Amino acid sequence: MAPNIAVLQNHGVPNPMILKLISGQAISFILKSSRFSEMVPMVKGMGFNPVKANFIQAVRVMSGMSKLNWEGKLEVYRSLGWSEAAMFSAFKLYPNYMVISEKKIRRGMDFFVNKMNCNPSYISKYPNILALSLKKRIIPRCLVLQVLISKGLIKKDLCLATVLKLNEKEFLEKFVIKNLDRFPELLRVYQGKMELLG
Structure with a gap:
């Protein structure tokens, strides 16, 4: 592991980031030093900043494939x-x-x-x-959006990705609870007890 840790340090990866990689996926360090030495600069060459978390994520992904x-x-x-x-x-x-x-x-x-x-x-x-889970998150939320759009309660051009990234509480408050008085069945739609077609 020591040579591979040295490679990261030589490319400017802070020690706290290295510790995070070790604790998250120590197997990344089991690679032969020659391969690891090629992979880290490759990630850096892609434009990843060694002090950012996505650099470690990229190293982790590439080392596992x-x-x-x-x-x-x-x-x-x-x-x-x-x-x-x-x-x-x-x-x-x-x-x-x-x-x-x-x-x-x-x-x-x-x-x-x-x-x-x-x-x-x-x-x-x-x-x-x-x-994200298609069954537990994406489809239920998209069904709710379909209802709200069809009723004219929200605009068609909202960012779907932003809606899907909301946590459960935020989504319920912003899209379900807020509109229950105008469409009482909305909670049933979200819970999968009422499926829409088309």
């Missing part, structure tokens, strides 16, 4: 309409988007593109939403 797995995941995103620039930008925003399973990626993209009419480029700007 073989080149074959990396290329395979990029091919999945290409097949779903993502450009090379979009994939690179998404990795800088949320490195963990590369470790989401292919099945989850495809289900999420299918829902956003075919049910919510989102462009693939839109999803690439908010890659973290692909990590």
Whole structure:
């Protein structure tokens, strides 16, 4: 581990960040020093700042993937309409988007593109939403939004990603409880007891 820790220190990664990486995924340091020495400057060369948390996330992701797995995941995103620039930008925003399973990626993209009419480029700007639970978070919230839009209670052009990132309490207060007097069934919609079609 010592040579790999030295590599991070030599590239300007603060010791608290290194400790965070060790505690979060010590396996990252089990790599051969030669490979680790190539990978860290590669992440830095992508434009990641060594003092920022996403640098450590990127190192963690890349150290846990073989080149074959990396290329395979990029091919999945290409097949779903993502450009090379979009994939690179998404990795800088949320490195963990590369470790989401292919099945989850495809289900999420299918829902956003075919049910919510989102462009693939839109999803690439908010890659973290692909990590959210489709069944427990995305679909229930989108059903509530559909109801509110159809009733003219919210604007159509709201940022879907922002709504999905709200915590449970914030979402309930802002979109459900606030509108119960005008649409009492809204809570049932959110709880999955009333499904909308179309």
